[in-house]
Amino acid sequence: MSITISDQAHAGIHGLHTYVPGKPIEDLKRELGLSSIVKLASNENPFGTAPAVKRALAAFARDGAGDLHRYPDGNGFALKQKLAARHDIEMSRITLGNGSNDVLELTARVFLGPGKNAVFSQYAFAVYPIVARAVNAETRVVPALGAEADMPYGHDLDGFLDHIDDNTGVVFIASPNNPTGTWLAPDAIESFMDAVPKGVVVVLDEAYLEYQADSERPNSRAWLERYPNLIVTRTFSKIYGMAGLRVGYALSSAEVADLINRVRQPFNVNMVAMHCAEAALADDDFVVYSTETNAVQRASLAQELEARGLSCLPSQANFITFDCGRESTPLFDAMLREGVIVRPLASYEMPEHLRVTVGSETENQIFLSALDTVLAAQ
Numbered sequence: 001m002s003i004t005i006s007d008q009a010h011a012g013i014h015g016l017h018t019y020v021p022g023k024p025i026e027d028l029k030r031e032l033g034l035s036s037i038v039k040l041a042s043n044e045n046p047f048g049t050a051p052a053v054k055r056a057l058a059a060f061a062r063d064g065a066g067d068l069h070r071y072p073d074g075n076g077f078a079l080k081q082k083l084a085a086r087h088d089i090e091m092s093r094i095t096l097g098n099g100s101n102d103v104l105e106l107t108a109r110v111f112l113g114p115g116k117n118a119v120f121s122q123y124a125f126a127v128y129p130i131v132a133r134a135v136n137a138e139t140r141v142v143p144a145l146g147a148e149a150d151m152p153y154g155h156d157l158d159g160f161l162d163h164i165d166d167n168t169g170v171v172f173i174a175s176p177n178n179p180t181g182t183w184l185a186p187d188a189i190e191s192f193m194d195a196v197p198k199g200v201v202v203v204l205d206e207a208y209l210e211y212q213a214d215s216e217r218p219n220s221r222a223w224l225e226r227y228p229n230l231i232v233t234r235t236f237s238k239i240y241g242m243a244g245l246r247v248g249y250a251l252s253s254a255e256v257a258d259l260i261n262r263v264r265q266p267f268n269v270n271m272v273a274m275h276c277a278e279a280a281l282a283d284d285d286f287v288v289y290s291t292e293t294n295a296v297q298r299a300s301l302a303q304e305l306e307a308r309g310l311s312c313l314p315s316q317a318n319f320i321t322f323d324c325g326r327e328s329t330p331l332f333d334a335m336l337r338e339g340v341i342v343r344p345l346a347s348y349e350m351p352e353h354l355r356v357t358v359g360s361e362t363e364n365q366i367f368l369s370a371l372d373t374v375l376a377a378q
């Protein structure tokens with residue numbers, strides 16, 4: 001009997017498929033010979049990168065590029081110092097990642113493995129099963145709230161508790177969640193933290209926190225003092241428009257940060273990205289502008305979709321997921337031919353939903369008219 005290369009991959013790998021990202025603009029241009037494309041597929045900031053980051057990048061190219069033959073600071077001292085001040089937390093409690101996805105993976109490598117399980121919601125972020133199965137852990141998917149619930153397709157935290165057992169290593173919660181846009185009330189998260197066994201690590205993924213209304217936003221920083229098993233993850237990809245640079249981070253207890261840092265690649269965040277992230281933290285104007293514009297555009301986009309009979313999930317993020325009432329992948333394909341890239345959700349087991357990033361007012365109008373064209377042709 002000969003063993004194939006594929007047989008050598010561990011069982012967790014066989015349960016995985018390669019993550020399919022939002023279609024790149026250049027791919028579509030090439031395929032369709034289109035010159036102008038609107039991409040609303042990956043929850044990127046429609047206003048680009050924070051101006052302070054662009055200035056920092058230009059200054060780095062002028063004055064700092066001579067250092068690129070050096071390794072970056074593996075401890076990320078300068079960026080951690082700024083984050084520590086921002087969050088009023090000790091530097092020893094911050095872990096930097098090559099995007100927050102990196103931190104999710106590091107967490108899985110420390111707290112999951114064969115015999116352990118990861119608990120997360122149905123319709124949650126696709127990266128949770130990837131990082132869990134990659135280390136051969138079991139994945140336990142908690143059925144989401146029903147379509148008729150107050151928070152349709154949202155996380156059912158009571159259901160989470162039923163899925164946790166002695167072998168649970170990590171619980172992943174996203175609020176707001178991608179791809180649904182749904183969120184959890186702060187007191188619901190707090191009650192959950194009180195109920196979860198203290199040895200279970202809970203990752204609270206706050207990639208879209210900045211897009212939440214003030215009244216809905218949890219003070220997860222305060223919870224870190226009470227729950228040493230809590231890891232809060234944040235990213236520079238969304239609100240700061242730095243998805244291409246890859247910087248994210250985790251806040252946790254010093255004990256958890258120490259464990260995670262043991263498996264971190266020594267130079268996981270590059271020099272340019274750290275430099276830009278430092279500059280981003282000073283650009284409050286861009287954050288406020290992005291947040292406020294998103295709230296206005298999100299409301300008007302939802303209204304337009306509802307007016308077309310397309311029911312929207314509640315969203316506190318920078319995207320809206322809506323029910324097309326029919327298979328959504330053909331609509332996605334037809335919209336591509338109109339030069340508009342959105343996200344079909346069949347891979348999330350939501351085959352009749354599309355997810356659209358809230359764009360600029362102009363982009364949203366182009367999206368809506370493409371949608372009208374496509375729907376009229378059905």
Ligand SMILES: *Cc1c(COP(=O)(O)O)cnc(C)c1O
Binds near residue numbers: 238
């Ligand atoms: C976009 C997103 C992130 C951010 O990932 P990065 O690696 O920081 O770019 C994290 N979690 C969720 C749920 C997201 O949608």
